[in-house]
Amino acid sequence: MxxxxxxxxxxxxxxxxxxxxxxxxxxxxxxxxxxxxxxxxxxxxxxxxxxxxxxxxxxxxxxxxxxxxxxxxxxxxxxxxxxxxxxxxxxxxxxxxxxxxxxxxxxxxxxxxxxxxxxxxxxxxxxxxxxxxxxxxxxxxxxxxxxxxxxxxxxxxxxxxxxFAIAGPNYIYYFIESLTDAGVLAGLPRAQATAVVMENLVGAVEMLKRSQLHPRQLLDINNSPAGVGMHGLYELNNSDFAAGLQRSVLAAVKRTTQLANE
Ligand SMILES: NC(=O)c1ccc[n+]([C@@H]2O[C@H](COP(=O)([O-])OP(=O)(O)OC[C@H]3O[C@@H](n4cnc5c(N)ncnc54)[C@H](OP(=O)(O)O)[C@@H]3O)[C@@H](O)[C@H]2O)c1
The missing domain is CATH 3.40.50.720 (NAD(P)-binding Rossmann-like Domain)
Incomplete structure (x- = not known):
């Protein structure tokens, strides 16, 4: 050693x-x-x-x-x-x-x-x-x-x-917190909502690894015409979710460079 x-x-x-x-x-x-x-x-x-x-x-x-x-x-x-x-x-x-x-x-x-x-x-x-x-x-x-x-x-x-990567767990923790809150908002007890989110997170990563499919392909498999999932995704598409996340990463990258130059 x-x-x-x-x-x-x-x-x-x-x-x-x-x-x-x-x-x-x-x-x-x-x-x-x-x-x-x-x-x-x-x-x-x-x-x-x-x-x-x-x-x-x-x-x-x-x-x-x-x-x-x-x-x-x-x-x-x-x-x-x-x-x-x-x-x-x-x-x-x-x-x-x-x-x-x-x-x-x-x-x-x-x-x-x-x-x-x-x-x-x-x-x-x-x-x-x-x-x-x-x-x-x-x-x-x-x-x-x-x-x-x-x-x-x-x-x-x-x-x-x-x-992107070192600040990366922050984005995941925040996502977990937000999704858990959504379950609680809809009526699930917090402990159950937390357990579901953690399981779905780990399971979704495992599905991507095992299937070797692109996330978009798994979304397509999961979402039938006019179904529950598609209605949920439509609302997410109407939000600032993707661009907000991407702006957040770009802000963290910019701040890293600023700090290096101070
Ligand atoms: N924390 C993170 O997530 C993270 C991630 C990636 C990289 N880094 C980098 O890792 C480095 C350490 O971060 P940290 O969060 O561990 O900081 P930290 O907890 O403040 O540790 C730095 C330690 O170094 C001591 N120190 C200062 N000057 C010294 C000297 N001349 N000789 C010996 N010891 C000295 C400090 O003592 P005093 O407190 O008494 O001054 C303090 O105990 C930073 O440069 C940071 O950029 C941190």
Whole structure:
């Protein structure tokens, strides 16, 4: 197993460590952390058996996990001072480009930019990954797969990926809430409406996978002439549903780019 050191031990690192340790892909003993907040260090060492350390000796990967507004220059300098040139630096800091990381770390280091998904505990969810020319996918695949699935991207796609995929569970949670409310509005008890929506959601995804049909084809199969479903869909077509959802994604993508430039 590879040894991973995290600089910054906030919410995202906890989500990664919790998933990786619980699914057995990393052992607590293979992970070390540091954070300027001692409370975060003692919380994570206590909960997941990771080590508190400021040494990078033996680390295969060093993950920069501070916020974009934190002192990234100081973090980069501390890596340059402590890690040999061949240690892979993984940055999960939103909006900080490979070119900027090269400036901070000095060109010539292997660097990966990762936008981690937030469904880490489930094994679902893609993390978006961009590698510089000194990192091969095999070098970090095991680490990345310890907290979800991996999508390699061109760097220019990363903001789109963030607004669409990383914000993606929000759209699903909101859809689930809205559809459940519709069942309650129509008269079903909330617990039953929730159970039906969850089952339909998972089942619909499974139907798409098994049938290999386009959603439109399954809609066609499900909706007989002048039937119940077709009447429901007619009303949905009259709403702003599709365009509203699409505008929402475009707004999230735009905001990602704005934040990167601030
Ligand atoms: N949360 C998400 O959904 C998500 C998704 C994708 C990517 N990201 C990226 O992941 C990164 C971390 O996000 P987060 O939500 O985990 O933030 P967070 O909870 O605020 O964690 C950042 C941690 O880093 C610590 N820190 C700051 N400067 C440091 C330094 N120089 N050395 C060591 N530790 C330092 C902070 O301590 P203090 O609080 O005491 O300053 C804090 O505990 C961000 O760059 C974000 O863009 C987050």
């Amino acid at each position: 590879m040894k991973v050191h995290f600089i910054g031990a906030g919410q995202m690192v906890e989500a990664i460590v919790r998933a990786a340790v619980n699914n057995g892909k990393l052992r607590g003993g293979d992970i070390s952390i540091e954070d300027i907040d001692p409370a975060r260090v003692s919380l994570l060492t206590g909960k997941y058996g990771v080590a508190a350390s400021k040494s990078l000796a033996g680390a295969d990967l060093v993950v920069i996990a501070v916020r974009p507004q934190d002192n990234l220059g100081a973090v980069a300098k501390s890596i340059v001072d402590r890690a040999s040139d061949d240690v892979i630096v993984v940055s999960i800091v939103a909006g900080v480009t490979l070119a900027h990381l090269d400036t901070l770390l000095g060109a010539g280091r292997p660097v990966a930019r990762v936008i981690p998904n937030t469904l880490t505990d489930t094994g679902y969810g893609f993390s978006g990954v961009v590698l510089n020319e000194r990192v091969r996918p095999d070098d970090i695949q095991d680490f990345l797969e310890s907290f979800g699935k991996v999508l390699y991207l061109e760097e220019r796609m990363l903001d789109i990926f963030t607004g």
